[in-house]
Amino acid sequence: MKVLITGIDGYSGWALALHLLARGHAVVGLDNFVTRKRVREVGSWSANPIPPFPRRQRAVREVLGQELGFHRGDTNDFDFVREVLKTERPDAIVHLAEQRSAPYSMIDVHHAVATQVENITGTLHLLYAMQEVVPESHLVKMGTMGEYGTPNLDIPEGFFEVEFRGRKDTVPFPRQAGSWYHWSKVFDSGDVMFASKIWGLRATDVMQGVIYGIRTPEITDDRLLTRFDFDETWGTALNRFIAQSILGLPITPYGKGEQRRGFIALEDSMQSLRIAVEHPPAAGEYRVLNQFDAAYSVNELAEITALVAREFGLSPTIAHPPDPRVEAEQHYYQPIHDRLIGLGYRRSRELEEVVREIFRDLRRFRRRLEAKRHVVQPVVQWRRVDSHEAIAQRGPAAPSDPPTERPPVAEDPRMA
Secondary structure, rough: OEEEEEEEOHHHHHHHHHHHHHHHOOOEEEEEEEHHHHHHHOOOOOOOOOOOOHHHHHHEEEEEEOEEEEEEEOOHHHHHHHHHHHHOOOEEEOOOOOOOHHHHHHHHHHHHHHHHHHHHHHHHHHHHHHHHHOOOEEEEEEEEEHHHOOOOOOOOOOOOEEEOOEEEEEEOOOOOOHHHHHHHHHHHHHHHHHHHHHOEEEEEEEEEEEEEEOOOOOOHHHHHHOOOOOOOOOOOOHHHHHHHHHHHHOOOOOOOOOEEEEEEEHHHHHHHHHHHHHHOOOOOOOOEEOOOEEEHHHHHHHHHHHHHHOOOOOOOOOOOOOOOOOOOOOOOOOEEEHHHOOOOOOOOOOOHHHHHHHHHHHHHHHHHHHHHHOOOOOOOOOOOOOOHHHHHOOOOOOOOOOOOOOOOOOOOOOOO
């Protein structure tokens, strides 16, 4: 099977490419390297160095003995997207080429608008190009569990049956997103569902939980490592906690720390995406898969991080700064995740095991963490409509002008 991965240079895109190649699939990707630029914009970088993409391709060839195809460009350029599909004729497309950070989308009006315009436009371009060029292909779109919010109900996989005034119907479960980024994903889901209905496309919407980890079984060489972001804008809570422990900073669950989310290990997320690719829905079917293994509170993540940190001879402390987000700090959270299990998914690793692995890797890159220790603390505030000045005080570039990504800039020769 030939699989096109949009956003192949990113955290999930790179790991997925390696995972699929190792299992005999042909893989081609596209990217414009904008994530590298945006991480630099907030004054940060990956904890482990990420080589320029040609060197990543060469490493794949040398370590895995596989060829990794690549097209440089932007999904916001419809002609480019259409030409890639005409050239490659993929059997499946995994769409990961989107601005993926909730805090980044909340910096100011320009970052909010850029997030929504780029994410929604890129998805629409891909849908229209599929309909024109490869209508039999299967779209696997990376959604997010954050689309659902934290309702006081069990969360189904996309749809549920409702009765109102004596009538019943199966309808999409209400979305209660918590950032401009998450709302862009909600709009994406609606567009994909509608395109499947009117054009008969095959589509799987993977509602992803928070991914953790830095390695998969395919990453046997440091040249194949995927990126690991630890700053408050691009890094997850768990990533920040581990970096804080290594740097001797307090572990900082926001607010009360009782916010609960679904989590999944990187290698299991890749397993889930592969299973979705290898088991396409019928033509015209829009399918939703909730992708996570277990739900944890932020406090539980902090406690697990502290426990593992002590195993490495560290002396972590836990502090609770005010929550910069607007969210329920204590809430019910019970999502359902049965469909992937029904397709053969099995969890491979436990959270603590992966956290130990991350500690082992990040301790080797302590100097890179030290150089950016100032980016871990939160400065983006949900209630503040303009946070770019706070970012500018700590980093090299946080302009009040709209972020500019197109045409794609020359790739930075330094490791991101």
